[in-house]
Amino acid sequence: MKNQKFSGLDNLIVAFDSALKNLHESDHNRGARDYPAADQPEAPLSVQQKQEIAALMRVNHAGEIAAQALYKAQSLTADSDELKQDMMQSADEEIDHLDWCEARLRELDDHPSYLQPLWYAGSFGIGLIAGSFGDKWNLGFLAETEYQVVRHLDKHLLQIPADDTRTRAILEQMRTDELKHATTAEHAGANELPKPIKRVMSVISKVMTKTAYRI
Numbered sequence: 001m002k003n004q005k006f007s008g009l010d011n012l013i014v015a016f017d018s019a020l021k022n023l024h025e026s027d028h029n030r031g032a033r034d035y036p037a038a039d040q041p042e043a044p045l046s047v048q049q050k051q052e053i054a055a056l057m058r059v060n061h062a063g064e065i066a067a068q069a070l071y072k073a074q075s076l077t078a079d080s081d082e083l084k085q086d087m088m089q090s091a092d093e094e095i096d097h098l099d100w101c102e103a104r105l106r107e108l109d110d111h112p113s114y115l116q117p118l119w120y121a122g123s124f125g126i127g128l129i130a131g132s133f134g135d136k137w138n139l140g141f142l143a144e145t146e147y148q149v150v151r152h153l154d155k156h157l158l159q160i161p162a163d164d165t166r167t168r169a170i171l172e173q174m175r176t177d178e179l180k181h182a183t184t185a186e187h188a189g190a191n192e193l194p195k196p197i198k199r200v201m202s203v204i205s206k207v208m209t210k211t212a213y214r215i
Contacts, residue, residue, distance in 0.1 A: 054110035077131025139190035
């Protein structure tokens with residue numbers, strides 16, 4: 001049993017089961033690392049500020065749902081066992097991010113995006129397509145995705161109030177992790193994506209961001 005090989009269909013079923021857990025678990029203990037905001041005081045935020053910060057965290061949470069789907073899909077299509085392992089390790093770190101975003105949303109009395117299944121399904125399909133072109137393009141897609149996330153987090157860090165150190169601590173740790181994922185992919189031999197592909201990725205990201213901000 002230990003040496004049992006799983007078929008492509010088996011792997012898809014496992015990934016689907018993982019998706020259900022990520023979308024519906026409520027114990028918030030899936031991640032391995034401590035909550036970055038745990039030792040930060042809560043700032044005296046106005047109702048409007050809380051709503052704005054919550055909207056931003058809802059966007060980040062949707063991004064982490066998408067990241068889970070991308071990493072799991074790309075790990076299924078990767079040729080290298082080492083790359084598969086790296087993808088799964090990165091996915092585990094994204095679970096930490098998912099939990100942190102959920103925790104901050106609860107503190108702000110708000111909710112994640114109602115469109116989580118859509119974000120997961122769409123991103124999983126994109127991940128399968130990206131991975132089908134081979135490991136170097138798989139890594140290139142991963143690196144570009146993470147760099148776009150880093151730029152996105154930079155904007156959020158500028159938008160949140162200066163005294164909201166709880167949200168800031170979360171976003172800064174997420175930024176550190178995403179940048180590490182991008183540079184790791186580059187060092188592993190990622191191909192740089194053509195500019196038209198990068199632009200398409202950016203457009204898709206903006207659509208998801210604007211939608212998750214509100215819904």
